[in-house]
Amino acid sequence: MNTINKNNSTHSQRNAVSEEHNAVNKERNTAIEVSNLQFSYTKESPPIIDIKAWQVSQGEHVFLSGPSGSGKSTLLNLLCGTLTPTQGDIALLEQPFSSLSNRQRDKFRACHIGVVFQQFNLIPYLSVAQNIHAAVYFAGTKPSKKTEDAKLHHLLDKLQLPSHVLHAKADALSIGQQQRVAIARALINDPQLLIVDEPTSALDTDARDSFMSLLKDVAGESTMVFVSHDKAMESYFDRHCSMSELSPSTNHIKTRGAEAPKAQERA
Amino acid sequence: MLSTIAIESLKRRKTSAILTLLSITISISLLLCVDIIRTQVKTSFTRTVSGVDLIVGAPSGQLNLLLSSVFNIGTPTKGIEYKSIAALQSNKQVSWLIPLSLGDTHRGFRVVGTTNSFFDHFKYGDMQSLEMAAGSAFTQPLSTVVGAEIATSLGYKVGDEIIISHGLGNVSFNNHDAHPFTISGILKKTGTPVDKAVYVTLQGLEEAHTRPKHSPTSMLGRKPADKAKEHEHEHEHEHEHEHDEHTEEHAAYHSEAFTPESVSVVMLGLKHRVTALQLQYQINQSKKEPLMAILPGMALAELWQIMGNVESLLLGLSGLIVICALIGLATMLLATMRERYQEIAVLRTIGAGPFTLLLLIQIEAMLLTIVSAALSFGLVAGLMSALKPWLSSTYGLFLSSPLFGQSSVIIILLILGCTYLVSLFPAVAAYRRGLHAGLNAN
Numbered sequence A: 001m002n003t004i005n006k007n008n009s010t011h012s013q014r015n016a017v018s019e020e021h022n023a024v025n026k027e028r029n030t031a032i033e034v035s036n037l038q039f040s041y042t043k044e045s046p047p048i049i050d051i052k053a054w055q056v057s058q059g060e061h062v063f064l065s066g067p068s069g070s071g072k073s074t075l076l077n078l079l080c081g082t083l084t085p086t087q088g089d090i091a092l093l094e095q096p097f098s099s100l101s102n103r104q105r106d107k108f109r110a111c112h113i114g115v116v117f118q119q120f121n122l123i124p125y126l127s128v129a130q131n132i133h134a135a136v137y138f139a140g141t142k143p144s145k146k147t148e149d150a151k152l153h154h155l156l157d158k159l160q161l162p163s164h165v166l167h168a169k170a171d172a173l174s175i176g177q178q179q180r181v182a183i184a185r186a187l188i189n190d191p192q193l194l195i196v197d198e199p200t201s202a203l204d205t206d207a208r209d210s211f212m213s214l215l216k217d218v219a220g221e222s223t224m225v226f227v228s229h230d231k232a233m234e235s236y237f238d239r240h241c242s243m244s245e246l247s248p249s250t251n252h253i254k255t256r257g258a259e260a261p262k263a264q265e266r267a
Numbered sequence B: 001m002l003s004t005i006a007i008e009s010l011k012r013r014k015t016s017a018i019l020t021l022l023s024i025t026i027s028i029s030l031l032l033c034v035d036i037i038r039t040q041v042k043t044s045f046t047r048t049v050s051g052v053d054l055i056v057g058a059p060s061g062q063l064n065l066l067l068s069s070v071f072n073i074g075t076p077t078k079g080i081e082y083k084s085i086a087a088l089q090s091n092k093q094v095s096w097l098i099p100l101s102l103g104d105t106h107r108g109f110r111v112v113g114t115t116n117s118f119f120d121h122f123k124y125g126d127m128q129s130l131e132m133a134a135g136s137a138f139t140q141p142l143s144t145v146v147g148a149e150i151a152t153s154l155g156y157k158v159g160d161e162i163i164i165s166h167g168l169g170n171v172s173f174n175n176h177d178a179h180p181f182t183i184s185g186i187l188k189k190t191g192t193p194v195d196k197a198v199y200v201t202l203q204g205l206e207e208a209h210t211r212p213k214h215s216p217t218s219m220l221g222r223k224p225a226d227k228a229k230e231h232e233h234e235h236e237h238e239h240e241h242e243h244d245e246h247t248e249e250h251a252a253y254h255s256e257a258f259t260p261e262s263v264s265v266v267m268l269g270l271k272h273r274v275t276a277l278q279l280q281y282q283i284n285q286s287k288k289e290p291l292m293a294i295l296p297g298m299a300l301a302e303l304w305q306i307m308g309n310v311e312s313l314l315l316g317l318s319g320l321i322v323i324c325a326l327i328g329l330a331t332m333l334l335a336t337m338r339e340r341y342q343e344i345a346v347l348r349t350i351g352a353g354p355f356t357l358l359l360l361i362q363i364e365a366m367l368l369t370i371v372s373a374a375l376s377f378g379l380v381a382g383l384m385s386a387l388k389p390w391l392s393s394t395y396g397l398f399l400s401s402p403l404f405g406q407s408s409v410i411i412i413l414l415i416l417g418c419t420y421l422v423s424l425f426p427a428v429a430a431y432r433r434g435l436h437a438g439l440n441a442n
Helices: A002-029 A072-080 A102-112 A127-138 A144-159 A163-165 A175-187 A205-217 A231-236 B001-011 B014-046 B062-069 B082-090 B117-121 B148-154 B202-210 B224-236 B239-253 B273-284 B295-348 B354-395 B406-422 B424-432 B435-439
Strands: A030-039 A049-057 A061-065 A087-092 A113-115 A193-197 A223-228 A239-242 B054-057 B094-105 B111-115 B130-134 B143-146 B183-188 B197-201 B265-270 B292-294
Touching: A002 B295, A030 A205, A030 A223, A049 A072, A049 B014, A049 B082, A049 B292, A072 A087, A102 A163, A102 B295, A113 A175, A113 B148, A127 A144, A127 A175, A127 B001, A144 A175, A144 A193, A144 A205, A144 B001, A175 A205, A193 A231, A193 B143, A205 A231, A205 B435, B001 B014, B001 B197, B001 B354, B014 B292, B014 B295, B014 B354, B014 B406, B054 B062, B054 B273, B054 B295, B054 B424, B062 B094, B062 B265, B062 B295, B082 B265, B094 B117, B111 B117, B111 B202, B117 B295, B148 B183, B183 B406, B197 B202, B224 B424, B265 B273, B273 B292, B292 B295, B295 B406, B295 B424, B354 B406, B354 B424, B406 B424
Parallel strands: A061 A223, A061 A239, A113 A193, A193 A223, B111 B197, B143 B183
Antiparallel strands: A030 A049, A030 A087, B054 B265, B054 B292, B094 B111, B094 B265, B130 B183, B143 B197
């Protein structure tokens, strides 16, 4: 009974902190605003995400942590629009993102959100240059060839990738190179929001630190939500949110997104 | 960008892409071949005879009369007596008349007994007259004029002697050895059955059939003096300075003056074409000798109608084969979709909309079909070029340019339309697959 009271007390304190932070954010432009968000893979199953309110300010770098199965990747997929909320709203850059049509959401994502996937998800048969150019092409921003090339080379320099890599096929690159190319693709359209899903899970400590420095550098003023189960990375970010704080009522549910039923997978 | 992705994607899956490409290429080639044969046969048919208003023969059947007289196919009809020919010749509506006597062969090629009026009046294609590639028309009773293909395949030249055989078989034991015909002319190529026929004088043909072998009078009733003169002339033939005399004598020969006992068929040219139906009716109602007159155009149309059913069947079968190949294409695309869900999901994540994805899948399908169509055109053109001599010698099918016509273009457009339709299924399947599931496919 005491334990329950203690837990309730902790949650109350955290909610108070969160509300205070949200109040501060209201004074700044909001990059992410989540309200009454629920998500479950089937109608019958209990929600694996249940967030009353959550805000991220523009330019803020947020670290989202939680154990495996806590729903952090699911939350990222909801923020990317690759999953649709069962209930509630997500507003991104002050746009009602969750109520957009699939096509509008695809377009919004292409123009305003840069996504670095856990598995990088480069198109293996395209060259590095083609992979990055595809992001520009499908976003429909149509910069001049000169501007695009300049931006590409600037990114390659920052990411410490040699120019000859541009002509190599994506599947011929090392994991580290694929990771950097994925970042370059995510940043080529100057996204206002960068969503990064556990890209350091396969790296050792030194490589991880080096990568994080690089990422922070290239992310610049973009709002970033970074997901990892490794709490040691908290120091790189402005704020740390754990899934247990954000979605306390679902914290006990250990369901991995990838293993979920397919009925509601369509986004 | 889309075409780059499509090409690179196909290159990535080159084994299945090449197999699909081959399957579609073979199907389109088959369809094009059938279409070419169909159009070429039709062209060949319609250009076989022109300017002939009526064909008259013994009552048998419209098609039999047409086939035996124009196409040199089938058994000739029973003969028409001379008095009937004379009656036709004296008819005021008749402008010219070509008698044809059929039933003999030379080394498998049909022999046609006729007069010089054949070379004057017979027309083919777009009212084109027969022309000599070498020599001239009949110059004496035992003259023969051979078609271009016979001259080429048997290596004949003007002045060569040939022996004709009785009957229509390729091999005959009843040769008219005693009556060798001398080639007086070789016709220019026409692309019609004329190229594969041996034309002899009615007079020579009748003599070959009625006079015994080695008969002293076997030179068609000409006086011994004439014969001696001819032999003498043959000796002199080599002497250039006497050539003029030789020509003069040949020019004096009037093959039309001979009156045969009967002929197989008569082709008529009328002064006014509008009277053709009227004369046809008169001839068909003739009570003196039962005769049958046909309008070549109508008979050709009837023949083509019969051929048309076979043609439609062939075209239908080829169409089905193409549809099977296109379903194979859709199957290939669907099968590869499974391994491309992640790629499709990534493309969606970076902004490719449903229409763009649809377009991407369709560009891949269209690329395969367009390359297949181009390969098919090349393959069929090469094949037809290689088979041209065989088709003309074996089936009498003369391929004329251009090989590919409007129908070929329509076929390709239809195939591209079908490709568009069948590629819709994999394209829709790709988009409907969950984006989230695709991104986590690994």
